[in-house]
Amino acid sequence: MKLLDIGVLSKQCGVPPSTLRYYEEIGLIQSVARNGLRRQFDSPVVTQLALISLGKMAGFSLEEIKGMFAKDGTPQLPPAELHLRADALDEQIRGLTRLRDALRHVADCPAETHMDCPKFKRLIQFASRSTQSAMR
Amino acid sequence: MKLLDIGVLSKQCGVPPSTLRYYEEIGLIQSVARNGLRRQFDSPVVTQLALISLGKMAGFSLEEIKGMFAKDGTPQLPPAELHLRADALDEQIRGLTRLRDALRHVADCPAETHMDCPKFKRLIQFASRSTQSAMR
DNA sequence: CTGCCACTTGAAGTCAACTTGAGGTCAACC
DNA sequence: GGTTGACCTCAAGTTGACTTCAAGTGGCAG
Incomplete structure (x- = not known):
């Protein structure tokens, strides 16, 4: 070793x-x-x-x-707990995905008033809705 | 208003x-x-x-x-920059996805020595490789 | 008009996650 | 044998993101 x-x-x-x-x-x-x-x-x-x-x-x-994690680095949580964390990660991933999509949309959308663009607003609102609960 | x-x-x-x-x-x-x-x-x-x-x-x-963002909240970066941020988000999403998969794998895998489980290690190593560059 | 209560300010406090600094140790190369 | 360089300890400092506090203000319900 x-x-x-x-x-x-x-x-x-x-x-x-x-x-x-x-x-x-x-x-x-x-x-x-x-x-x-x-x-x-x-x-x-x-x-x-x-x-x-x-x-x-x-x-x-x-x-x-x-x-x-235990002191050897092995995850040391009951399976149910691990799935909960995984679920939370799923939420977070969804939020980040929407933020990413929103950024790409803004990059490519020729409109200059994104705040009024329904697509943009929809992305943001959705994303932050799921976010609220996931915030620590 | x-x-x-x-x-x-x-x-x-x-x-x-x-x-x-x-x-x-x-x-x-x-x-x-x-x-x-x-x-x-x-x-x-x-x-x-x-x-x-x-x-x-x-x-x-x-x-x-x-x-x-500009003071009205509209994203105020050149499109190229926005795409870069979106790319960084993609990286981050990949990392989180692997972490999630690793957690789910550990939750369901009966082995007790995950540190030696090749699947687990692969998930972790991959995930953190992409992470390194994305860390701020 | 008198309380009340949600707001105001500016300064100070808190917490996590580190980093920095001063002073010391040790092995190794010149 | 002396200097260098990578490490050590312990304490104090820093940064970001807030929160808390004391003392004050203003509108409105009764």
């Missing part, structure tokens, strides 16, 4: 060392050993960091992310 | 008055008049707030959102 120095991990995952230390401090990841002073990380941490990055994209707080 | 009292707008959009005042302070929205001391908002602000809410969901900062 080869171990990763914090600098290597940092470069590999695109996360600054300071952030990795911070994540360890709050218990989001673990270093498994020290080489002298230096933290050594286990290679599965790479996957964990990928999950964390995804979780952040999805708008979860670090605390929430921490609650979702 | 009927005007909305800050309290009415707040209730209608689910945004606290303090936040509306804050948004006005940083120039994200405008009140068009006063009734005595009270701010009066124009009805298009409702749509603007919907856009802001969507922008936040998508992970844009208030500064970025402010840069995207």
